[in-house]
Amino acid sequence: DQQVKQNSPSLSVQEGRISILNCDYTNSMFDYFLWYKKYPAEGPTFLISISSIKDKNEDGRFTVFLNKSAKHLSLHIVPSQPGDSAVYFCAASASRGGSNYKLTFGKGTLLTVNP
């Protein structure tokens, strides 16, 4: 039972254009969402997060949008750069705060930014 779904296993984008990575979730208890970037044979690196009380969070080239009614979030990268090529994981938590929260991950989307 996949509670966090990333239905696109891969995405290819031209340098300078916008990359949009999508994520859907099924658990209504999730109240905190994160995006991680991962290179092969390395651990995930935190990119950006959003709390369920917001619908948008921006950090430089990265913006995350949250649509709670649709249980959908997306990560926008603009402009995309070749160095952004990696696997992007969407993750969700049902108990934000403190030090004891579990993350549920999607399967990831491989983003390739072509020069």
Next chain:
Amino acid sequence: GAVVSQHPSWVICKSGTSVKIECRSLDFQATTMFWYRQFPKQSLMLMATSNEGSKATYEQGVEKDKFLINHASLTLSTLTVTSAHPEDSSFYICSATDTDYNEQFFGPGTRLTVL
């Protein structure tokens, strides 16, 4: 800051042997550490949550006696795969967090191959 290391980065062992993987928080005290497993092209699956000085909490379907977790100090957690079999071959990733942080910091992962 917030660096997490894992050792070894890769290990090959024979079926039936035990393998220990270390996870260390290098510049902060981690009250909670998580252990994940990732199969190729799959999501990171949480195996267990460990709090310093307490027994680990295992996710459903994860064998406690097979995957021994020890979190004896605020900077070190170990995962021991006992009597490893080829189906245990995977990428094992730990993460660490503390009440001061709103995120988990991931280690670089350990590639385990059981022959």
